[in-house]
Amino acid sequence: MAADESRAGTGREAREAAAERAAIAVRPEEFQHGSSSKREKVFELNGVEVLYSGVSAVKGIALDIHRNDVTALIGPSGCGKSTLLRCLNRMNDLIPGAEVRGELLYHGEDLYGPEVDPVQARKLIGMVFQKPNPFPKSIYDNVAFGPRILGRKEDLDATVERALRGAALWDEVKDRLDSNAFGLSGGQQQRLCIARCIAVEPDTILMDEPCSALDPISTGKIEDLMIELKEEFSIVIVTHNMQQAARVSDRTAFLMVELDADEDNRWGRLVEFDDTEKIFTNPSDQRTEDYVSGKVG
Amino acid sequence: MTMGSERATPRNRLAVAGARATTQAMLRDQPRGDVIRNTLFAALLLLAILIALAGLVALLIQAFAQGASALSIDLFTNGPSSIRPESAGFRPAIIGSLELIAGVILFVVPIGIGAALYLEEYADKTRWWNRLIEVNIQNLAAVPSIIYGILGLSFIVRGPLDLGFVLAAGSLTLALLVLPMVIIAAREAIRAVPDSIRQGSLALGATKWQTIRRQVLPASIPGIVTGVILAVSRALGEAAPLLLVGAAAFVTFDPEPFSGGYTALPVQIYNYATRSQEEFQALAAAGIIVMLVVLLAMNSFAIWLRNRYEQRW
Amino acid sequence: MTRAGDKQAPEPAGDLPRRLRAPSPRYGEKAIQGLLALCGILSVITTTAIVVSLIGPTIGFFEVVSVSEFFGTEWSPQFEPPSFGVLATVAGTLNVTLWCMLFAIPIGLGAAIYLSEYATARVRKTLKPTLEVLAGIPTVAIGFFAVTFILPEIIQPLWPGDFLGGATGKPFMALAASLGIALMIVPIIASLSDDAMSAVPRGLREGAYALGATRAKVATRVVFPAALSGIVASIVLAISRAVGETMIIVLAAGSTPDFTLNPVVSIQAMTSYIAVTATGDIPTGSIAYKSVFAVGSVLFLMTLAMNVISIRLVRRYREVYE
Incomplete structure (x- = not known):
C-alpha cells in the first residue's frame, strides 16, 4: 500500500486515494454496504494520464474499482470521463495518436503491459455505448456474434437465451429472434447491446452514458438491470445524470475540467472518489458539493 | 463545422459577402x-x-x-461482313465483350475492394504515402481512356507483360481503367458504415479483420456491388483504349482469351459507323441499341440495388 | 444468475496473465493488412507505368524532332518531309473543348441549381439518376448520334448561311463533336455541382431566407458562391473529360489537323490522332509511332494538371462543410 501512495497523483486526490486504500485495508467490512466482496479490486489506477496527440485529456487519475460494484464516473462535459472509461478496455488504442501513461492494473496485471493483447482484454472487459449500436443483423445474430468469433459455437442457442435473459430482454424478443435488431425500440436495442456484451462472458462491463439516448421508462429498466448485473459483473458507468449515479452506483468518482494558467489547455482531473452516498450527501470537497447540488456545471 | 469568425476562410467570406449583398439588394428591389x-x-x-x-x-x-x-436475330448469330451488310452481325464482338467483362470483374472486384479496405480501415491518413495513394487514385479516375490504351500497348501487349494483341490484354487494360471507379465507390460504401458498428464489434473482442469481414463488408456490399456494376458498364462501352491494344474490327471467329485476334461490341459499332453505306449505318445503330439496352438494364439494376439495400443508420 | 459460480470458478487473478495474452501471433491479420496495402499500391504502380510508358518513346521522339518543331503549328506526319507541330492537334482539342464548354457550363449549372434549390426531393431523386444515365452512355453511341443527327439535323439547318465558311455539306465538324461531348459532360457538371451546393449548410440558406431573400437570390448569391470551389472543381473535371474524349471526336470531327478554333471545320484532336495513328499500320519504333507517345505525354500532362486542380478544389469545399 505504502509503495502505491508514492506513485499516486499529487494533492488532494492523492491524499484521498491513500486514505481510501487505507480504509479498505483496515476495515473493509464497515466501509461498504451490501456484499462482502469489496476487497477484491478489478482496476487500480495510479497517476493515469490520457493524451491525444501529446495533449492531455485527463491527468493524475488515481482510483480503485472493486469487484461487483457499480462505479459511476460523473462530471461536466469535457472532463474526460468517457476518455477515462475507454482506457479501461483499451478502446483508446483505436484512436490514432492516443496514449495512456501511468499505472493501470487490471486484477493486478498491467493492462498496458507489452504482453497484453488489446483484443483479449476487450473480451474480458465489455463495453456498452452511449447510442445503442446493434449490428444490422437479426436479434439472434447480434447476440451470437461474440461467441461465434470466439469460436464458442456449441450450445449457441442456450448462450443466446442466457444472455438475453440476463439482459431482461428474452420475454420481449423470444418470438422474433430472427427479425432485424433495428426493429426494436431504443431501450430494447440498448438491452440487446448489453446482452451481446454479456454473451461474451466478460468480468467487467463498461457503460458509456448508456441511457442518454433513451426515454425515462427505458432508462429505468436499464438501471434495474445494472443493479441485477452487478451480482455477477463489475460495472463502471459514465453518466451525466447525477440522479442516475445516485440510484445505481455504489461508488462515485467526480471529475472536473482544469485549465492551465493561460487557459489554453484543459484536461480532466479527479476531484473526489468515495461512496456514492457520501458524495451526494456529505462530499469532502467544496467543488463536488457545488456540482452535485447543481450550483455549477 | 464551425462558421465562426475564427474560421474566416475565403469560402466563408464569400458566403458572408453573398448574404450581405442579398440583404442590401432586398432593401432596394421592387417586389x-x-x-x-x-x-x-x-x-x-x-x-x-x-x-x-x-x-x-x-x-x-x-x-x-x-x-x-x-434489328434481327442475325445480330447475335452472324459475324461481320464487308460485302453483305444485310446479314452481317455482332456475334464475335458480343462474345468478345462478354469475355472482356468477365476478366474485368475477376480483376477489379478483389483488388478494388482490397484497396478500398486498406485506405478506409488501415491507412493512417497522416502519412504522406497514404495521401499520395489517395490523390493518385482520384487522378487515375480522370486520366483519359486513350492513355490507358497507351499503357496497355507498351506494358501489357508489349513490354513487361508481353501478352501480345490478345483479348486478355484488352481485358486487363479495361480493368486498370475502371479500377479507380471501383475503389472510389467501395470506399464510399465502406465509409458509410458507421463507426459505432466497428466499435461495437471490437469491444466484443473481435479482431480488426473479424470486424471487417463480418460487419463492415456485409454492410457495405450493396454499395460496392453498385459501384462494380457502374464500372463494368463503363468498361463495356469503352472503345478507345481497345483500339490501341489490338481489338480489330474484322474478327469472324469467336475470340479466345490468350490467342488470336479479338473484338468488342463498341469497336465493331465504331467500325460499322465509319462506313458510308446506309446498311452499315443501320447496323451500327442496331449495335448501339443492343449495347444501350444492356447498359440501361445494368444501370437500372444498380440504382434499384442501391435504393433497395441502402442501410439507414 | 447461476452462471456467476461456474464462470468465475477459476480465480481470474491466477488465470489472468494467460487470458490477457494473444492466443496466437495473429500472422493472418498482418498478412491480410499487407495484401490490402498491396492493392492500394497497385494504383501507384499504374501511374508509374503510365509515366514510364510515355517517357521512353517520347524521349526517342525528341531525339529526331526538335522541341521547337514540336511546338509548331503544322502537323503532317505522313507527308514528306513530315512535320510534327503538335499545336495543330492541341488547337483541335481546344477547339472542341471550348465550344463544348460554351454549351455545357450554362446548361450543367442551370440543371445543378434546379436540382439543388428548386426540385422537390422526389423530383430530384428521379431526375438525377436519369441525367447520370446520360453520362453512362458509351461515347461511341454519342459520336454516332453527333454525326448522324446533331450535324445534319441541328447544326446544318440552324447555321447562319456562310458564316465562318458555312456548315452545309460538311461530313465532319468540330462543333458536332463539341455538342456530342457537351451531352456527355452536362450530367457530370450538374451532378457534382449539385453535390457541392447540397453540401452548403441549411443554416446559411435559412439565414438569407429569414432576411426576406427570394429563392433565386438565395441560389445565386448565397448558395452558389458558398459552393464555388466545388462547382469550379466539377467544371475543371468536365474540361479534363472533354480534353480526353476520343470516340466522339474521331467519329464526328474527322481527322484533318488544322490550327484553328473555327467550329465548322474538320479538325484532329490529340486523342483522335493517337487513336487513328496507333491503329493504323505504323511500324513499331518509327517516328510516327513515337509521335503517338509524344502527343500522349502532352495530353497526360494537360489532364493531370486539371485533375490536380479539381481534386484540390473538392478537398477545399469538403474541409469547409463536411
Whole structure:
C-alpha cells in the first residue's frame, strides 16, 4: 500500500486515494454496504494520464474499482470521463495518436503491459455505448456474434437465451429472434447491446452514458438491470445524470475540467472518489458539493 | 463545422459577402420585378434540364429510327461482313465483350475492394504515402481512356507483360481503367458504415479483420456491388483504349482469351459507323441499341440495388 | 444468475496473465493488412507505368524532332518531309473543348441549381439518376448520334448561311463533336455541382431566407458562391473529360489537323490522332509511332494538371462543410 501512495497523483486526490486504500485495508467490512466482496479490486489506477496527440485529456487519475460494484464516473462535459472509461478496455488504442501513461492494473496485471493483447482484454472487459449500436443483423445474430468469433459455437442457442435473459430482454424478443435488431425500440436495442456484451462472458462491463439516448421508462429498466448485473459483473458507468449515479452506483468518482494558467489547455482531473452516498450527501470537497447540488456545471 | 469568425476562410467570406449583398439588394428591389425575374430564372433552370433530357431522348429515338430495320436475330448469330451488310452481325464482338467483362470483374472486384479496405480501415491518413495513394487514385479516375490504351500497348501487349494483341490484354487494360471507379465507390460504401458498428464489434473482442469481414463488408456490399456494376458498364462501352491494344474490327471467329485476334461490341459499332453505306449505318445503330439496352438494364439494376439495400443508420 | 459460480470458478487473478495474452501471433491479420496495402499500391504502380510508358518513346521522339518543331503549328506526319507541330492537334482539342464548354457550363449549372434549390426531393431523386444515365452512355453511341443527327439535323439547318465558311455539306465538324461531348459532360457538371451546393449548410440558406431573400437570390448569391470551389472543381473535371474524349471526336470531327478554333471545320484532336495513328499500320519504333507517345505525354500532362486542380478544389469545399 505504502509503495502505491508514492506513485499516486499529487494533492488532494492523492491524499484521498491513500486514505481510501487505507480504509479498505483496515476495515473493509464497515466501509461498504451490501456484499462482502469489496476487497477484491478489478482496476487500480495510479497517476493515469490520457493524451491525444501529446495533449492531455485527463491527468493524475488515481482510483480503485472493486469487484461487483457499480462505479459511476460523473462530471461536466469535457472532463474526460468517457476518455477515462475507454482506457479501461483499451478502446483508446483505436484512436490514432492516443496514449495512456501511468499505472493501470487490471486484477493486478498491467493492462498496458507489452504482453497484453488489446483484443483479449476487450473480451474480458465489455463495453456498452452511449447510442445503442446493434449490428444490422437479426436479434439472434447480434447476440451470437461474440461467441461465434470466439469460436464458442456449441450450445449457441442456450448462450443466446442466457444472455438475453440476463439482459431482461428474452420475454420481449423470444418470438422474433430472427427479425432485424433495428426493429426494436431504443431501450430494447440498448438491452440487446448489453446482452451481446454479456454473451461474451466478460468480468467487467463498461457503460458509456448508456441511457442518454433513451426515454425515462427505458432508462429505468436499464438501471434495474445494472443493479441485477452487478451480482455477477463489475460495472463502471459514465453518466451525466447525477440522479442516475445516485440510484445505481455504489461508488462515485467526480471529475472536473482544469485549465492551465493561460487557459489554453484543459484536461480532466479527479476531484473526489468515495461512496456514492457520501458524495451526494456529505462530499469532502467544496467543488463536488457545488456540482452535485447543481450550483455549477 | 464551425462558421465562426475564427474560421474566416475565403469560402466563408464569400458566403458572408453573398448574404450581405442579398440583404442590401432586398432593401432596394421592387417586389414586382422580383416575381417576374424569379419566374424567368426558374424557367431557365428548368429549360437547362429539359435540354439535357431532350438530348438523351433524341439519342435513343435516333438509334431506334436508324437501327430498327437491322434489328434481327442475325445480330447475335452472324459475324461481320464487308460485302453483305444485310446479314452481317455482332456475334464475335458480343462474345468478345462478354469475355472482356468477365476478366474485368475477376480483376477489379478483389483488388478494388482490397484497396478500398486498406485506405478506409488501415491507412493512417497522416502519412504522406497514404495521401499520395489517395490523390493518385482520384487522378487515375480522370486520366483519359486513350492513355490507358497507351499503357496497355507498351506494358501489357508489349513490354513487361508481353501478352501480345490478345483479348486478355484488352481485358486487363479495361480493368486498370475502371479500377479507380471501383475503389472510389467501395470506399464510399465502406465509409458509410458507421463507426459505432466497428466499435461495437471490437469491444466484443473481435479482431480488426473479424470486424471487417463480418460487419463492415456485409454492410457495405450493396454499395460496392453498385459501384462494380457502374464500372463494368463503363468498361463495356469503352472503345478507345481497345483500339490501341489490338481489338480489330474484322474478327469472324469467336475470340479466345490468350490467342488470336479479338473484338468488342463498341469497336465493331465504331467500325460499322465509319462506313458510308446506309446498311452499315443501320447496323451500327442496331449495335448501339443492343449495347444501350444492356447498359440501361445494368444501370437500372444498380440504382434499384442501391435504393433497395441502402442501410439507414 | 447461476452462471456467476461456474464462470468465475477459476480465480481470474491466477488465470489472468494467460487470458490477457494473444492466443496466437495473429500472422493472418498482418498478412491480410499487407495484401490490402498491396492493392492500394497497385494504383501507384499504374501511374508509374503510365509515366514510364510515355517517357521512353517520347524521349526517342525528341531525339529526331526538335522541341521547337514540336511546338509548331503544322502537323503532317505522313507527308514528306513530315512535320510534327503538335499545336495543330492541341488547337483541335481546344477547339472542341471550348465550344463544348460554351454549351455545357450554362446548361450543367442551370440543371445543378434546379436540382439543388428548386426540385422537390422526389423530383430530384428521379431526375438525377436519369441525367447520370446520360453520362453512362458509351461515347461511341454519342459520336454516332453527333454525326448522324446533331450535324445534319441541328447544326446544318440552324447555321447562319456562310458564316465562318458555312456548315452545309460538311461530313465532319468540330462543333458536332463539341455538342456530342457537351451531352456527355452536362450530367457530370450538374451532378457534382449539385453535390457541392447540397453540401452548403441549411443554416446559411435559412439565414438569407429569414432576411426576406427570394429563392433565386438565395441560389445565386448565397448558395452558389458558398459552393464555388466545388462547382469550379466539377467544371475543371468536365474540361479534363472533354480534353480526353476520343470516340466522339474521331467519329464526328474527322481527322484533318488544322490550327484553328473555327467550329465548322474538320479538325484532329490529340486523342483522335493517337487513336487513328496507333491503329493504323505504323511500324513499331518509327517516328510516327513515337509521335503517338509524344502527343500522349502532352495530353497526360494537360489532364493531370486539371485533375490536380479539381481534386484540390473538392478537398477545399469538403474541409469547409463536411
